[in-house]
Amino acid sequence: MKIVLPGDEILDRPIHMENxxxxxxxxxxxxxxxxxxxxxxxxxxxxxxxxxxxxxxxxEEDKFSIYxxxxxxxxxxxxxxxxxxxxxxxxxxxxxxVKEIDRYNTIILYKSRKLYGGKLISVKPSKIPRIIGRxxxxxxxxxxxxxxxxxxxxxxxxxxKGNNIHLAIKAITKIAKEAHTGGLTNRISDMLxxxxxxxxxxx
Amino acid sequence: xNDYLKELISSGLRSHDRGNFDYREIKIKSDVIKTxxxxxxxxxxDTRVLVGIKLDVDEPMPDKPDEGNLITSAELLPLASPDxxxxxxxxxxxxxxxxxxxxxxxxxxxxxxxxFIEENKVWSVFVDIYVLNYDGNLxxxxxxxxMTALMKTKKPIYKDNKVIRENxxxxxxxxxxxxxxxxxxxxxxxxxxPTGEEESIMNxxxxxxxxxxxxxxxxxxxxxxFKEEEIDNMVEISFKKYNELKLLIENATx
Amino acid sequence: MEKPQLIVNGLRLDGRKPDELRPIKIExxxxxxxxxxxxxxxxNNKVIAxxxxxxxxxxxxxxxxxxxxxxxxxxxxxxxxxxxxxxxxPNRRAIEISKVTKEVFENIILVENFxxxxxxxxxxxxxxxxxxxxxxxxAAAVALATSGIPMRDIPYAVSAGRVGDTVIIDLNKLExxxxxxxxxxxxxxxxxxxLLMQMDGGLTREQFKKALEMIKNAGKVITxxxxxxxxxxxxxLINKYGAKYE
Numbered sequence: 001m002k003i004v005l006p007g008d009e010i011l012d013r014p015i016h017m018e019n020x021x022x023x024x025x026x027x028x029x030x031x032x033x034x035x036x037x038x039x040x041x042x043x044x045x046x047x048x049x050x051x052x053x054x055x056x057x058x059x060e061e062d063k064f065s066i067y068x069x070x071x072x073x074x075x076x077x078x079x080x081x082x083x084x085x086x087x088x089x090x091x092x093x094x095x096x097x098v099k100e101i102d103r104y105n106t107i108i109l110y111k112s113r114k115l116y117g118g119k120l121i122s123v124k125p126s127k128i129p130r131i132i133g134r135x136x137x138x139x140x141x142x143x144x145x146x147x148x149x150x151x152x153x154x155x156x157x158x159x160x161k162g163n164n165i166h167l168a169i170k171a172i173t174k175i176a177k178e179a180h181t182g183g184l185t186n187r188i189s190d191m192l193x194x195x196x197x198x199x200x201x202x203x
Numbered sequence: 204x205n206d207y208l209k210e211l212i213s214s215g216l217r218s219h220d221r222g223n224f225d226y227r228e229i230k231i232k233s234d235v236i237k238t239x240x241x242x243x244x245x246x247x248x249d250t251r252v253l254v255g256i257k258l259d260v261d262e263p264m265p266d267k268p269d270e271g272n273l274i275t276s277a278e279l280l281p282l283a284s285p286d287x288x289x290x291x292x293x294x295x296x297x298x299x300x301x302x303x304x305x306x307x308x309x310x311x312x313x314x315x316x317x318x319f320i321e322e323n324k325v326w327s328v329f330v331d332i333y334v335l336n337y338d339g340n341l342x343x344x345x346x347x348x349x350m351t352a353l354m355k356t357k358k359p360i361y362k363d364n365k366v367i368r369e370n371x372x373x374x375x376x377x378x379x380x381x382x383x384x385x386x387x388x389x390x391x392x393x394x395x396x397p398t399g400e401e402e403s404i405m406n407x408x409x410x411x412x413x414x415x416x417x418x419x420x421x422x423x424x425x426x427x428x429f430k431e432e433e434i435d436n437m438v439e440i441s442f443k444k445y446n447e448l449k450l451l452i453e454n455a456t457x
Numbered sequence: 458m459e460k461p462q463l464i465v466n467g468l469r470l471d472g473r474k475p476d477e478l479r480p481i482k483i484e485x486x487x488x489x490x491x492x493x494x495x496x497x498x499x500x501n502n503k504v505i506a507x508x509x510x511x512x513x514x515x516x517x518x519x520x521x522x523x524x525x526x527x528x529x530x531x532x533x534x535x536x537x538x539x540x541x542x543x544x545x546x547p548n549r550r551a552i553e554i555s556k557v558t559k560e561v562f563e564n565i566i567l568v569e570n571f572x573x574x575x576x577x578x579x580x581x582x583x584x585x586x587x588x589x590x591x592x593x594x595x596a597a598a599v600a601l602a603t604s605g606i607p608m609r610d611i612p613y614a615v616s617a618g619r620v621g622d623t624v625i626i627d628l629n630k631l632e633x634x635x636x637x638x639x640x641x642x643x644x645x646x647x648x649x650x651x652l653l654m655q656m657d658g659g660l661t662r663e664q665f666k667k668a669l670e671m672i673k674n675a676g677k678v679i680t681x682x683x684x685x686x687x688x689x690x691x692x693x694l695i696n697k698y699g700a701k702y703e
Binding site for chain 1: 493510511513514525567570571572573574602603604605607609610646647688691692694697699700701
Binding site: 235236237238239242249251253255256257259276278280281282283284285289291292327329331333335336337338366368 | 487488501503505539541577581584
């Protein structure tokens with residue numbers, strides 16, 4: 001395992017993966033990352049929208065037949081109004097799924113659901129996989145330990161609702177900061193007072 | 204008032220370890236820029252402000268021929284926030300500079316007569332406020348930085364029509380320490396030292412500058428209003444905070 | 458003021474040899490709101506660099522449907538020089554530096570990944586002592602590397618110059634004022650591609666070659682400092698907790 005920096009060679013054959021580039025038949029990382037067994041894990045990286053990604057966003061414009069959704073990046077998501085169950089207002093928070101993307105990165109969303117109340121926070125998209133965890137283990141721990149509703153978007157927006165929002169934010173901030181270290185799951189369970197999926201203390 | 208705001212107010216605006224009238228962690232460092240005659244770097248939470256002081260020889264104002272000049276300006280650097288745009292000074296940066304200026308001037312923080320050099324020549328003191336990271340409450344951070352920088356400002360020497368800026372020993376004469384306390388009003392709730400997020404939902408803002416004995420400057424901002432009882436409360440808290448803030452400045456300028 | 462002797466007995470006025478760099482320190486993540494940021498001390502220069510984006514290009518018509526546009530603002534605070542209080546607002550020199558700096562980063566950022574968007578780079582010189590554009594570019598490269606914005610390489614920059622017959626590296630302000638040539642250069646070290654080069658004064662072809670060689674040697678030192686600064690926060694946590702293996 002080693003830390004690689006933008007421009008470092010990671011493979012001596014050309015492979016096209018996210019966050020890399022190919023030059024002279026070799027593959028290089030384009031971002032700060034960890035390299036482990038030929039696998040590149042970005043330490044810092046942006047969201048590259050893919051069909052099927054679950055996102056969280058905020059309605060920023062209502063343009064007759066389309067809602068424009070702020071997705072924490074340069075591209076708004078577009079939600080076609082007639083497929084939305086009840087009308088949305090500017091400022092509403094939703095979760096949705098990416099339906100289509102074109103080559104200009106226009107993002108079409110569908111399967112939207114309004115999220116009521118709560119708070120929206122932003123984290124760097126490269127940290128999202130660690131916040132969810134393998135088989136959702138970290139996310140389940142967060143929800144159990146804070147008794148909050150939490151919806152995590154691949155785009156870096158996280159929606160939190162409940163009585164312990166500050167604790168949830170503190171835990172998420174810690175996960176983002178230490179995402180590349182070992183033993184994080186246990187440190188977070190200690191912080192939240194969760195053990196084997198059961199709450200042991202009042203957080 | 205939107206859903207999120209209502210919920211935030213009912214669940215308690217701030218996290219359990221910070222009360223409505225507590226400051227965030229304040230860090231002050233002086234003498235950080237060697238090319239300036241005085242300087243200070245202040246953080247309140249994640250808000251960070253740098254102040255540089257320069258002195259130049261100038262003409263006095265016609266109505267005050269035996270006093271120096273104070274010129275205060277502020278830059279909301281675009282690098283400090285995604286909401287700050289490059290360009291000429293906007294009303295927010297002008298207001299910030301003018302409020303800090305009024306506090307310093309009214310409190311007579313600097314001994315203006317000590318800036319007199321000879322007939323028609325005085326020192327102009329340039330106070331430049333540079334916001335490096337915005338997370339609310341630029342007023343208090345800027346005044347703390349300006350006050351700290353002034354206390355460690357060295358006066359250049361004027362000799363044979365030239366300004367000498369090396370090997371200086373004499374400090375600028377500072378007579379008074381003035382600080383400010385800034386409050387935000389959210390719904391009906393008053394809080395001290397608002398964060399950027401709290402400022403984004405506040406309907407009014409109130410800044411009081413005091414020197415421990417007198418109120419020296421006040422600025423009310425935004426479209427909301429205050430009741431008299433609220434103002435009495437904020438004035439009292441402002442005086443209570445004076446010693447705490449003054450001590451931070453003194454520790455940074457020992 | 459009459460021209461000072463800049464080199465005495467083979468040493469420069471600050472004690473450096475002709476090919477010696479001033480000390481450089483870099484710290485990352487100092488502007489919380491930015492996507493990436495760095496604070497740098499290079500000799501007596503103090504510089505902050507911050508990167509924002511990619512974000513929507515505004516006004517929309519300035520965006521490019523095929524790639525991200527890169528904007529750069531280089532500026533100096535009015536208290537950054539040892540002389541009198543500077544004037545506010547960008548002057549012509551700052552505008553030119555902003556332009557050539559932008560051109561460095563337009564080259565190495567993978568702009569095709571983000572059509573219609575904008576990436577903003579800010580360089581603020583808090584304290585100046587010669588070589589500020591090189592310091593700004595070197596710091597901005599670090600800020601960019603920590604932002605997650607994809608890039609092909611981490612560029613560095615440094616100036617070279619001439620005093621009499623001696624080619625020197627990394628001119629401070631005094632040397633800059635009185636030297637016989639001044640040449641700031643920015644290089645993408647992986648393939649030694651030159652991304653910025655400016656020069657004024659006079660250099661023979663041999664002196665020019667010597668200057669470039671000194672720049673590349675200095676580049677090895679600068680690159681090492683940049684890389685350590687970028688890795689440091691992550692390595693510190695790995696030392697504390699161990700690394701994660703998938």
